[in-house]
Amino acid sequence: MEKVNISTILASAIHESKNQVGTLLYQLQTVKESLGIEAPQNRKIIQIEESLKKLNDEWVEYLYLYRLASDGYELHPDTFLMEEFLDDQVFALSPSAIAKDLQLDFECDAKLTGCFDERLMTAVVSTAVYNAFRYAKSKIVLTAFRDETFLIINVEDDGPGFVNDEEHHDALLDDNTGLGLYFAELSANAHTYGETCGYIKKSASRFGGACLSVYLPQTP
Amino acid sequence: MAQQDFSNKKALLIEDMAEARIMQRKMLTDFGFTSIDIAMKAETAIELLRSKSFDVILSDYNLGKGKDGQQLLEEVRHSALIPNTATYLMVTAETSIEMVMGAIEYQPDGYVTKPFSQAMLQRRLNKLLETKERLYKVNLALDNKEYETAISEAKIVMDKYPSLEGKCERIMGDCFLELKEYKKALALFNKTIKSRKMPWALFGKAKSYYLMDELDKAEKLLNQLMLDNRFFVNAYDWLAKVLLKQDKVAEAQSTLIAAITKSPKNILRQMELGRISLLLGDSITAEMAYRKAVFLAKHSCYNTSEVYLKHLESLARIADSGPLIPRQKDNFDSTLKKIHDGFFDEPDSRAKAYEYEMDICIADNEISTAKQIFEVWLSDVGSAAATAPSKQQTDRYSSAFGS
Numbered sequence: 160m161e162k163v164n165i166s167t168i169l170a171s172a173i174h175e176s177k178n179q180v181g182t183l184l185y186q187l188q189t190v191k192e193s194l195g196i197e198a199p200q201n202r203k204i205i206q207i208e209e210s211l212k213k214l215n216d217e218w219v220e221y222l223y224l225y226r227l228a229s230d231g232y233e234l235h236p237d238t239f240l241m242e243e244f245l246d247d248q249v250f251a252l253s254p255s256a257i258a259k260d261l262q263l264d265f266e267c268d269a270k271l272t273g274c275f276d277e278r279l280m281t282a283v284v285s286t287a288v289y290n291a292f293r294y295a296k297s298k299i300v301l302t303a304f305r306d307e308t309f310l311i312i313n314v315e316d317d318g319p320g321f322v323n324d325e326e327h328h329d330a331l332l333d334d335n336t337g338l339g340l341y342f343a344e345l346s347a348n349a350h351t352y353g354e355t356c357g358y359i360k361k362s363a364s365r366f367g368g369a370c371l372s373v374y375l376p377q378t379p
Numbered sequence: 380m381a382q383q384d385f386s387n388k389k390a391l392l393i394e395d396m397a398e399a400r401i402m403q404r405k406m407l408t409d410f411g412f413t414s415i416d417i418a419m420k421a422e423t424a425i426e427l428l429r430s431k432s433f434d435v436i437l438s439d440y441n442l443g444k445g446k447d448g449q450q451l452l453e454e455v456r457h458s459a460l461i462p463n464t465a466t467y468l469m470v471t472a473e474t475s476i477e478m479v480m481g482a483i484e485y486q487p488d489g490y491v492t493k494p495f496s497q498a499m500l501q502r503r504l505n506k507l508l509e510t511k512e513r514l515y516k517v518n519l520a521l522d523n524k525e526y527e528t529a530i531s532e533a534k535i536v537m538d539k540y541p542s543l544e545g546k547c548e549r550i551m552g553d554c555f556l557e558l559k560e561y562k563k564a565l566a567l568f569n570k571t572i573k574s575r576k577m578p579w580a581l582f583g584k585a586k587s588y589y590l591m592d593e594l595d596k597a598e599k600l601l602n603q604l605m606l607d608n609r610f611f612v613n614a615y616d617w618l619a620k621v622l623l624k625q626d627k628v629a630e631a632q633s634t635l636i637a638a639i640t641k642s643p644k645n646i647l648r649q650m651e652l653g654r655i656s657l658l659l660g661d662s663i664t665a666e667m668a669y670r671k672a673v674f675l676a677k678h679s680c681y682n683t684s685e686v687y688l689k690h691l692e693s694l695a696r697i698a699d700s701g702p703l704i705p706r707q708k709d710n711f712d713s714t715l716k717k718i719h720d721g722f723f724d725e726p727d728s729r730a731k732a733y734e735y736e737m738d739i740c741i742a743d744n745e746i747s748t749a750k751q752i753f754e755v756w757l758s759d760v761g762s763a764a765a766t767a768p769s770k771q772q773t774d775r776y777s778s779a780f781g782s
Contacts, residue, residue, distance in 0.1 A: 182494075185399065188402065236576075237575075238542055238575075239542055243506075272541050272544075278492075378575070
């Protein structure tokens with residue numbers, strides 16, 4: 160048999176699965192509506208809905224990861240008002256936060272703008288937030304600010320943080336493969352300005368938890 | 380963000396999958412839209428866009444067998460079937476987004492990725508309409524082809540809303556090109572490229588160089604764009620234009636063939652391939668391109684007599700070197716019938732149709748049929764239904780008729 164490229168096959172399989180998740184979400188929406196808002200099953204349905212959404216977002220992350228790693232992703236940078244971008248992220252992820260009794264907010268200067276690939280950064284922020292959902296005690300805060308060379312997007316939580324060694328955050332649960340961080344790193348790297356290229360940094364958050372920072376190079 | 384009032388807005392929903400269509404229609408109704416038209420494919424959408432005006436168009440990228448959402452967008456924007464003030468929102472799957480974003484010349488106002496919740500769609504629409512409101516004066520000027528006004532309005536918007544800088548700069552660059560102020564356009568595109576390597580700015584730069592007759596520079600940039608972005612087929616079209624200006628006709632033809640392999644459903648591209656092939660005397664390729672154009676024309680914005688006449692002409696040129704084979708003859712008759720049905724009241728079209736029909740008959744050595752056609756032609760000239768044959772044509776026919 161001819162030798163096949165297994166990563167391409169996996170990527171298209173993920174794509175198929177992602178589309179099926181999409182169809183399931185549509186069908187669930189129909190069920191939800193036919194039952195009405197007051198239905199006793201609603202809490203369970205919302206749980207299923209949030210899990211499916213997370214699954215969908217994860218598949219999207221893996222597809223981007225595949226393309227970034229195989230050099231098949233073309234960056235589409237544009238200028239964004241950071242307040243709007245972060246508000247979008249909080250809006251999209253709020254239902255999941257509420258379902259987990261966590262507070263999700265953003266802080267940023269109302270005039271701050273940044274230049275980056277919106278789809279990629281949306282996937283990076285959602286990956287980081289899903290990760291933070293598992294460790295945060297009560298809240299997660301997104302922030303954005305500028306220094307001379309970079310736009311910095313932070314995802315902070317009030318969980319145990321990256322304590323002892325950097326594996327700790329990952330080792331709490333067995334199913335975490337560190338793929339999310341790798342994805343964030345590749346995505347940051349893909350953003351370049353001149354010779355400067357983006358990167359990620361792990362540190363302690365203001366609330367004693369973990370802080371993931373994504374550095375994206377900008378026009379000085 | 381202010382909540383938009385959708386109740387006085389007219390929406391067109393284009394989606395081929397029943398389940399998604401029902402869901403999206405319900406969402407739009409819940410947002411307050413009272414006027415919602417539905418199209419299941421691009422061809423129906425064009426008919427609707429011809430007969431009605433819409434404020435919001437929500438179109439899926441994937442529309443089954445016919446045209447896709449991007450081709451639909453290109454056609455309706457190019458032929459100004461929808462004004463710049465209307466909002467075009469493209470629904471995509473995550474994996475088709477690159478193809479959509481790769482098409483730089485005509486972009487939708489926004490994208491929404493499947494699956495999306497009702498709240499997400501509402502938010503997207505709200506934002507897009509808010510942006511459209513901010514750019515209203517700019518877009519109005521564009522629709523009226525008042526490019527100087529569009530530039531000055533875009534400057535005002537850009538100062539007030541820094542996040543719209545990219546959109547405004549792009550509009551200004553295109554306006555400078557329309558005004559033939561190529562140096563100003565070039566300066567603007569260069570300024571954008573300095574801070575962000577946006578494909579549209581590189582494309583704008585290449586167009587500026589082409590229009591300034593700096594063909595080598597244009598060629599280099601277009602080649603770069605084609606390398607950077609494999610979905611950006613417009614770069615091929617412009618490279619073909621550059622090559623034509625450089626008198627590299629054969630290279631222009633192969634560039635267009637490469638573009639058509641990537642995106643075969645674009646009628647203007649097929650027409651251009653036909654035109655260049657005729658220039659080269661390659662009537663076989665010309666006929667193939669025009670035949671496809673005829674096929675694509677029916678439900679497009681470019682359903683003009685030219686498409687059909689050019690197909691007949693390419694067949695007539697094939698006949699110059701010998702009689703047509705039966706399949707080609709069938710093609711000729713079928714396209715001729717379409718001209719009879721749709722364009723026979725145009726005197727020029729009628730004259731050209733007679734001309735090509737006679738060419739075919741003469742190639743077949745059916746002189747008496749050719750003679751009859753010529754008599755009908757002359758009598759149509761008498762009743763002003765057809766344009767008169769030129770002196771040259773008359774001489775040619777006389778010698779063919781042996782009189």
